[in-house]
Amino acid sequence: MPTIGIVAGEASGDLLGSHLIQALKKHRPDLDFVGIAGPKMISEGAHSLFPMERLSVRGYIEVLRHLPGLLKIRKQVLQHFLKNPPDIFIGIDAPDFNFALERKLKRSGIKTFHYVSPSIWAWRKGRMGKIKRAVSHMLALFPFEPALYEKAGVPVTYVGHPLADILPLDPDxxxxxxxxxxxxxxxxxxxxxxxxxxxxxxxxxxxxxxxxxxxxxxxxxxxxxxxxxxxxxxxxxxxxxxxxxxxxxxxxxxxxxxxxxxxxxxxxxxxxxxxxxxxxxxxxxxxxxxxxxxxxxxxxxxxxxxxxxxxxxxxxxxxxxxxxxxxxxxxxxxxxxxxxxxxxxxxxxxxxxxxxxxxxxxxxxxxxxxxxxxxxxx
Structure with a gap:
């Protein structure tokens, strides 16, 4: 059975992941999904190695407080995937957690996708070099993002934003x-x-x-x-x-x-x-x-x-x-x-x-x- 490694870090990623799993299973119902998943992804059949809530930390100081636990989880997830290599790995958002994981998986020969570009367009010291080492293919949600990746030589696909598909053009x-x-x-x-x-x-x-x-x-x-x-x-x-x-x-x-x-x-x-x-x-x-x-x-x-x-x-x-x-x-x-x-x-x-x-x-x-x-x- 082909395996997809997948890691989401919070509720928005869980929603994206659940819809992606649905779409992938329409074409390949034989796929198995393993990684870190929230309740919506789990309901679509994903197997979670750790509770997703352990990753849901925001703010520099808040992350520092939880850093030892986050690093331990990432190390264990990495060891799992190196021991049981997935056919493809998908990191959903959570860039600080996922990029380091993706870099090591890519180095071991696993193709890595990242779903949701980080805000490289908003920060002075962009992370494009780090992204290029970690990501085999970027899935971008916003129309101005692909040009930034193409310029840096990172394969990219503009996929739009799922909320735009879900929400009506004319609200009631x-x-x-x-x-x-x-x-x-x-x-x-x-x-x-x-x-x-x-x-x-x-x-x-x-x-x-x-x-x-x-x-x-x-x-x-x-x-x-x-x-x-x-x-x-x-x-x-x-x-x-x-x-x-x-x-x-x-x-x-x-x-x-x-x-x-x-x-x-x-x-x-x-x-x-x-x-x-x-x-x-x-x-x-x-x-x-x-x-x-x-x-x-x-x-x-x-x-x-x-x-x-x-x-x-x-x-x-x-x-x-x-x-x-x-x-x-x-x-x-x-x-x-x-x-x-x-x-x-x-x-x-x-x-x-x-x-x-x-x-x-x-x-x-x-x-x-x-x-x-x-x-x-x-």
């Missing part, structure tokens, strides 16, 4: 609001503080204070906060409790349903990350924000050279939506920016037109394209 706000029992005329703001506990801890109080500021201008706004774990829900509920006055705040915490919350919303306040792309594909005006521990921020801001960090702005090549990061992420500034994207009709139309262009560019039948690129080398 009416249907989403009916599901969530929200009246058509209500002004709705979705707030997405991230999926990790560390992110929610950084942003929960900020988001609640922002909601309070906005309610001073318009007391009829309804806020939706989709969170996927009990732990993140508890953190956000605590922030609501700490900021509560006599009147209950109109903040509705949802278990999951992030797409539905954004689809139902008039505007979105969102932590920088994949959710910004989801909001763009749902054509929602947004304000992008982020806070991180002080030392991580000092390191990050010295490396970043693009003027924007949010994917919608990177893809558009301009500031389509505002970004308020770290010290600029205050309740006053967030409230002002969100109220503007709710009320400025010219701005709303510009945002929607740009997001529709982005959606068309990214809609490429991603899993099938990625599967075909891999199968050609199997």
């Amino acid at each position: 706000k009416k249907n989403a609001r009916e599901h969530l029992k929200i009246k058509p005329q209500t002004v709705v703001v979705a707030m997405l503080p991230g999926s990790r506990q560390s992110e929610v801890k950084q942003l929960a109080d900020l988001f609640v204070k922002t909601a309070k500021k906005m309610l001073e201008t318009n007391e009829d706004i309804q806020f939706l906060v989709p969170l996927i774990t009990r732990e993140t829900r508890t953190i956000f509920e605590r922030a609501i409790y700490d900021n509560q006055d006599e009147v209950a705040l109109p903040i509705n915490i949802l278990f999951g349903h992030a797409h539905m919350a954004m689809e139902a919303a008039d505007a979105v306040v969102v932590a920088s990350g994949t959710a910004t792309l989801e909001a763009a594909l749902l054509k929602r005006p947004m304000v992008i924000t982020y806070r991180m521990p002080w030392l991580s921020w000092q390191i990050l801001k010295r490396m970043n050279y693009l003027p924007y960090v949010g994917l919608p702005n990177v893809l558009a090549g301009r500031f389509v939506v505002p970004e308020l990061l770290q010290h600029d992420a205050t309740p006053e500034k967030l409230a002002e920016a969100t109220l503007k994207v709710l009320s400025d009709k010219d701005l709303i139309n510009d945002i929607r037109n740009e997001f529709m262009n982005i959606h068309h560019a990214l809609r490429q039948n991603t899993e099938e394209k990625a599967a075909q690129a891999i199968l050609a080398h199997l």
Whole structure:
């Protein structure tokens, strides 16, 4: 039975991996998938050597704290694959973990694919040399990436972004609001503080204070906060409790349903990350924000050279939506920016037109394209 080695490091990679496994199995149902997988990949038949959660660490200081455990896992995964060589290895995102693994596997004669290019276009000191030593073939999600790899002599295939295939070109706000029992005329703001506990801890109080500021201008706004774990829900509920006055705040915490919350919303306040792309594909005006521990921020801001960090702005090549990061992420500034994207009709139309262009560019039948690129080398 042909074996595919596969390693994903977090929820977004698990989703990509599950769809890729589905597409590969359509053509080759005899394939066996082994590596590090999340619940979605496991449900498609992947065998996980370690829990994927062990890899889900973000931020320089946070990674340092977990580094001994991560290195031990990587060494054991490498030993497994050297002892039981797969026909092909696919690293899904998680570049810091996967590139070192891929380099050693490639050196041993195993063809390595990397699915999701790291943000080489965003950092001064690019990692192209490191990538070239590690990767036999790059599967790129964004249309401006292939030229960078071709110039460096790295084989690459542009496959588009799977979210562009999944999400409709014309979101159904009416249907989403009916599901969530929200009246058509209500002004709705979705707030997405991230999926990790560390992110929610950084942003929960900020988001609640922002909601309070906005309610001073318009007391009829309804806020939706989709969170996927009990732990993140508890953190956000605590922030609501700490900021509560006599009147209950109109903040509705949802278990999951992030797409539905954004689809139902008039505007979105969102932590920088994949959710910004989801909001763009749902054509929602947004304000992008982020806070991180002080030392991580000092390191990050010295490396970043693009003027924007949010994917919608990177893809558009301009500031389509505002970004308020770290010290600029205050309740006053967030409230002002969100109220503007709710009320400025010219701005709303510009945002929607740009997001529709982005959606068309990214809609490429991603899993099938990625599967075909891999199968050609199997």
